[in-house]
Amino acid sequence: MAQIAFTRHLRNVIDTDLRQMPGDTVRSVLDAAFEETPAARTYILDDAGNLRKHVAIFLNNKREGPEEVLDMPVTDACEIYVMQALSGG
């Protein structure tokens, strides 16, 4: 399974430590995390299910563009970091 971690800014909303989570795309890994912690979904995705404008996702230490990242495939070796983008202030 891939691993996912969230910014410490969300520590009151979700377990932010790097943890294994099932799924074969970034989106499906996120969905698995939100299945576990439903309240976290609206922090990362907007009403249309798109990545929020000021949330950044790093896949294997590379920050990926918001249009593409959610559909990117992941393997067991992958690490997904969901961070706040500094564009949000």
Next chain:
Amino acid sequence: MSNRILISTRKGLFDLQRAAKDNWQIKGSHFLGSPVTFTLPTEKAWHVSITDGHFGPKLHSSTDQGANWNEAAAPALPENEEQSVEMVWVMADDGAGRLWAGTLPGAIFTSQDNGASWQLNEALWNQASRTEWFGGGFDQSGIHSICIDPRNRDHVSIAISIGGVWRTEDGGKTWELRTEGLRADYTPPDVAYDGIQQDPHQVVQCTSVPDTLWMQHHNGIFRSTDLGKNWSELDQHEPSNFGFAVAVHPKNPDRAWFVPGVSDEGRYPKDGQLVVTRTDDGGKSFDILSGGLPKAASYDLIFRHALAIDESGERLVMGSTTGGAWITEDGGDRWHQLPERFPPIAAVTFV
């Protein structure tokens, strides 16, 4: 007479309580560091709207006056809309079990379970004109004023920047544009009286005489005495008719307060002197009130939810975008400047 004020700021919510005249103390602070957009204290609960820069709009409520908080689901647009609620700008309580919320982009939501869940008002969202509602101060249109008629909770007027004033008389099933008499000076002359082009900054309703509505509009002050069917424009008065906030006396429809800025291009107090203007004759004439207010180098701007009046009509509070806050206990003749240096203030309300 209210002895308690909630101040919603860019870095948190502050709970102030009156210890004595000219002595209001911060008794509680909540959500420190978070941008609080609006707070609605009702008998059942306090509802707080937070517009997190990264993680979107969030709603929190407390049933014990701030001792404990619960996060509630914020209003959200249907997934297939491809638009998202960016901010819950205003909330109102009809006092009979229904809450209303106005958002950016311009939409109305209602809740029948004390804010635990929200339903989009489809009738307003599906208005054909919505594609012509544009942003006023933001990238998208927003609903900032909700006036619920105390005589009938299904009669509600709302105002949109930029999208005019709308009224429902059936609890939101149908809506009618009510902009006759409103004039825009930021459009080509041929469409100056077009309803959708109007940018009301704030609309407030007199509690005891609800037929009277006051509006601070982008380019002037308007008043209606027939529930918004017709609006009359007030003559220019000193120092200006430009501003964001308006308050109306809960019992006297002819008495209202405004906080003027120089102009659209100069959104700061004239000569750096903060004043409040007050009319007692329905807008024919105004007094310029400056008692206790800074006389020089005050670049304070009072935003549309940052002027509030209590149920007695004697106490008002205002807060500025530079963190200044003032309270009057005599209808505005004299203001007490709070010693605190607050973060930028988005909204104020008496409890």
